[in-house]
Amino acid sequence: IPFCVFFYTMSRGFILSSPSSSGLSLALARCFLRRTSLPMICTARSDHDAAFKRITHDIPGAEDRVTLLHLDFTDESSIIKARDQFAKMDGYIRLGIISPGVLHPETSPSKIDYDDALHTFKINTLGPMM
Secondary structure, eight states: OOGGGGGGGOSSSEEEEESOOOHHHHHHHHHHHOOOOEEEEEESOOHHHHHHHHHTTTTTTTTEEEEEEETTTTTTHHHHHHHHHHHTHHHHHEEEEOOOOOOOOOOGGGGGOHHHHHHHHIIIIIHHHH
């Protein structure tokens, strides 16, 4: 991801990446760990040990720079708890990436499942607003 190189000169603050457990957000978190010396606040909804390993795998010193918080974008109490933990941290956000997203692909409008569509809306639309 070429634009990650631009942030190499950052020297203060930290990066917030939420979520950071898979897909594009995981790739971005790992890119910033490789290309900067900034600490990172990352989030995951579940399986925190595995998420931490995926984020820090094969990046020297990454384990010391990553703080992983629990955050489920569909659970308001989880959002409040993460906010409260975040508020206690020193420093400021140098760069924030909030990118929750899920996809339940349908092949035609008649195949749309109500529960899947509602889940997609909660994560992709309401989650970032919270």
